[in-house]
Amino acid sequence: MSVDPGAERACTGNLLLSPSRDAPNRTSPNPFLDTRARVPARVSQALITGGAGFIGSHLSELLLSRGWHVHLLDDLSTGAMSNLRHLREDPRLTYTIDTCASSRVVSELVDDADVVYHLAAAVGVELIVESPVRTIETNVHCTEVVLEQAAKKRKPVLIASTSEVYGKSLALPFHEDGDLVMGATSKGRWSYACSKAIDEFLALAYWKERKLPTVVVRLFNTVGPRQTGQYGMVVPNFVRSALADRDLRVHGDGTQTRCFCHVSDVVVALADLMDDERHVGEVYNVGATEEVSIRDLAERVVALTESESEIVTVPYDEAYEEGFEDMMRRVPDTAKVEQALGWQTTRSLDDVLRDVIAFEKTRSVI
Numbered sequence: 562m563s564v565d566p567g568a569e570r571a572c573t574g575n576l577l578l579s580p581s582r583d584a585p586n587r588t589s590p591n592p593f594l595d596t597r598a599r600v601p602a603r604v605s606q607a608l609i610t611g612g613a614g615f616i617g618s619h620l621s622e623l624l625l626s627r628g629w630h631v632h633l634l635d636d637l638s639t640g641a642m643s644n645l646r647h648l649r650e651d652p653r654l655t656y657t658i659d660t661c662a663s664s665r666v667v668s669e670l671v672d673d674a675d676v677v678y679h680l681a682a683a684v685g686v687e688l689i690v691e692s693p694v695r696t697i698e699t700n701v702h703c704t705e706v707v708l709e710q711a712a713k714k715r716k717p718v719l720i721a722s723t724s725e726v727y728g729k730s731l732a733l734p735f736h737e738d739g740d741l742v743m744g745a746t747s748k749g750r751w752s753y754a755c756s757k758a759i760d761e762f763l764a765l766a767y768w769k770e771r772k773l774p775t776v777v778v779r780l781f782n783t784v785g786p787r788q789t790g791q792y793g794m795v796v797p798n799f800v801r802s803a804l805a806d807r808d809l810r811v812h813g814d815g816t817q818t819r820c821f822c823h824v825s826d827v828v829v830a831l832a833d834l835m836d837d838e839r840h841v842g843e844v845y846n847v848g849a850t851e852e853v854s855i856r857d858l859a860e861r862v863v864a865l866t867e868s869e870s871e872i873v874t875v876p877y878d879e880a881y882e883e884g885f886e887d888m889m890r891r892v893p894d895t896a897k898v899e900q901a902l903g904w905q906t907t908r909s910l911d912d913v914l915r916d917v918i919a920f921e922k923t924r925s926v927i
């Protein structure tokens with residue numbers, strides 16, 4: 562079966578051999594409930610919703626390298642099968658192109674899985690501002706379906722949440738137990754944060770009330786090869802503009818800062834957090850702590866690409882919508898995940914930028 566972006570919807574397949582799917586040799590349905598789960602002879606299967614997306618494709622790669630079987634569920638709304646092209650020779654990677662809003666589809670796939678990574682979501686500030694109904698419905702309803710179906714079989718679930726849930730909080734660095742400070746409901750951008758906060762409440766409630774093992778991860782800005790710039794993600798947008806000698810459009814005055822973490826570091830935390838029952842019922846920040854202003858980011862991209870581009874500022878009202886609110890700083894306190902896993906970032910911002918530049922250069926010649 563083709564792995565091109567135009568792959569048919571509502572289909573199931575193997576990236577190499579269609580339509581059959583290698584059944585993994587499983588001996589236990591739930592690694593958290595079985596201490597033999599890490600015996601090397603045992604083959605485990607992960608279900609990754611949103612697996613054809615940016616982070617999902619990197620997580621698939623990591624889990625396969627650790628000997629897992631991986632099944633992806635994705636509706637290709639923002640993801641693409643081309644993100645998995647380099648893994649197409651691996652018969653342990655299988656997929657279903659459909660929506661995780663479907664209880665029937667999710668129920669069948671959860672049956673075969675040992676753990677579930679729920680990454681599917683409507684992502685990207687532009688998408689959220691332009692399509693708030695889709696954002697709220699996708700993010701809340703899909704999570705309800707995944708948790709409900711996983712609870713029937715007691716399959717552990719990791720929920721990908723976001724640093725956006727800290728909202729306008731000024732209590733930096735953001736700690737997992739800190740207050741969440743949301744803006745008015747009339748400002749569309751907060752619908753993403755609120756929908757993800759509901760996902761978190763629901764995941765933690767399933768653990769407390771129904772003993773479904775859940776782990777919540779709040780991802781801070783995650784970047785790397787294969788991230789699309791189509792929905793407003795700043796790093797791929799800057800890199801593409803710089804490579805084409807177009808203006809880099811900095812929103813606001815550019816003094817707002819962010820911390821960008823390489824996706825390869827992020828997926829290690831995701832995989833390891835599902836490897837030990839001690840993390841169940843917990844919320845973890847995962848991200849880099851090196852702050853950079855968006856203006857400096859633009860300058861670094863221009864320098865690294867040796868571009869002729871100009872850097873221009875665009876008011877938020879013009880870039881998004883009238884009254885758009887942004888956070889000036891967003892820095893994680895990562896002590897909890899560091900202590901839990903010994904996790905550390907291994908790549909600097911310049912490493913990330915070099916990787917994205919190299920990737921975007923190859924993409925432009927394909």
Ligand SMILES: NC(=O)c1ccc[n+]([C@@H]2O[C@H](COP(=O)([O-])OP(=O)(O)OC[C@H]3O[C@@H](n4cnc5c(N)ncnc54)[C@H](O)[C@@H]3O)[C@@H](O)[C@H]2O)c1
Pocket residue numbers: 610611612613614615616617634635636637638639640641659660661662679680681682683684699703721722723724779780781782783784
């Ligand atoms: N990239 C970041 O910086 C970042 C930061 C915070 C949180 N997150 C979270 O990480 C997760 C993955 O984000 P990403 O950056 O890889 O974005 P992405 O858009 O590349 O991945 C999301 C994937 O979900 C799929 N999807 C959307 N709706 C679906 C549905 N109804 N059914 C099945 N699949 C569906 C999309 O097609 C896409 O492949 C999301 O939950 C996002 O909220 C990402």
